[in-house]
Amino acid sequence: MAKAQDDSIRCSFCGREKKDVNVLIAGITGHICDSCISQAHLIVEEESGLKSNAEIEKSLKLLTPEEIVDHLNNHVIGQEDAKKVLAVAVYNHYKRLLQKGKSKDEIEIEKSNVIMVGETGTGKTLLARSIAKLLNVPFCIADATVLTEAGYVGEDVESILSRLLQAADFDVNAAERGIVFIDEIDKVARKSDNPSITRDVSGEGVQQAMLKLLEGAQISVPPQGGRKHPEQKMVQVDTKDILFICGGAFDGISKIIERRVKSQSIGFNALSKDEFNEEKLLSHVNQLDIKKYGLIPELIGRFPVLTYLNPLTKEILLSILTDPQNALVKQYVRLFEMDDIKLSIQPKVLEFIVEKAIELKLGARGLRSICEAILTEAMFNAPSSDVKELVIDLAYAEKQFSKSKISKLKVA
Secondary structure (H helix, E strand, O other), X not given: OHHHHHHXXXXXXXXXXXXXXXXXXXXXXXXXXXXXXXHHHHHHHHHHHHHHHHOHHHHOOOOXXXXXXXXXXXXXXXXXXXXXXXXXXXXXXXXXXXXXXXXOOOOOOOOOOEEEEEOOOOOHHHHHHXXXXXXXXXXXXXXXXXXXXOOOOOEOOOHHHHHHHHHOOOOHHHHOOOEEEEEOHHHHOOOOOOOOOOOOOOOHXXXXXXXXHHHOOEEEEOOOOOOOOOOOOOEEEEOXXXXXXXXXXXXXXXXXXXXXXXXXXXXXXXXXXXXXXXXXXHHHOOHHHHHHHOOOHHHHHOXXXXXXXXXXXXXXXXXXXXXXXXXHHHHHHHHHHOOOOEEEEOHHHHHHHHHHHHHHOOOOHHHHHHHHHHHHHHHHHHHHOOXXXXXXXXXXXXXXXXXXXXXXXXXX
């Protein structure tokens, strides 16, 4: 009798019997199955998402460019020009979002995409990551090296927006107000200044595919990304309000700038000897140099703002080792602290590390490689010993560095 009563119990929503479902939850006057709970959960998420979109503007906190630069100073040493340009770009992006629909006259403020040029290890990606911590709009970092033209092995350009959607928890309205940082943009440059005869699927082809994305259009985006889920439903994303910031090392662009500057070095426009040196050469970069490097004019035109990052000097590299919030020396001190060991590194050792980083031309990333080479032996032995204090002097640093493979590196 009890079994017959159990069989007669059904889900009050879909009408399925208890034997046809995994879980059937009883209420005061009815029952609900696990399948209906899942569907109801999706509906609630969608509804709450729509409500939150109306409150996006309220959640936007407008920071002044000075406040943005102050935040960046905690993480990135030097590069004042790049910080100012990025701070203004982000500030204006916020203002555009807040101004929408409020302006009585029909003046529509267009976005100003940014492109950054700088050697490897000068802080392009770190600037982007530091800004991401500050923002309360969706932010994602995409890598241009994996992109290919549609239909070829690799990722489509639309996968950039898939990452932004994921950063926005698949909230399309929020994603349409986001900021995208595309790293290594120089790796999709065509190999020569002349248009390609054959198809350049990972270079010029990617640049052409990016045009529509950057300009502002309705793009069909696969939410899961890539081509591994052909059955997924496409999501329409309007890129008109998405700010794009690109960064690239543009290795060898200094020679292009030098040729152009030298050809203009006669007459009243001639540069002084102080202005014309290798360290300040990047400050003269313009759109013509980037075109000669291999970016197509249509793509360059969609990046109205061009800024540069200076090569790192000895003084800046020393500051990077000790001053920022996540400085390398502070990281290693904390690592040894976890083993109850007090680590101290003498100033001459820091100077030695900086000299080797400049010699190897690896930028700030080279500092960690050299620190690892010097401290690996100590990190191996110290935890199993009774040592409570460890002082790294110059003799020890030179000895450990000479043993490592990195000391054998030669710059071409």
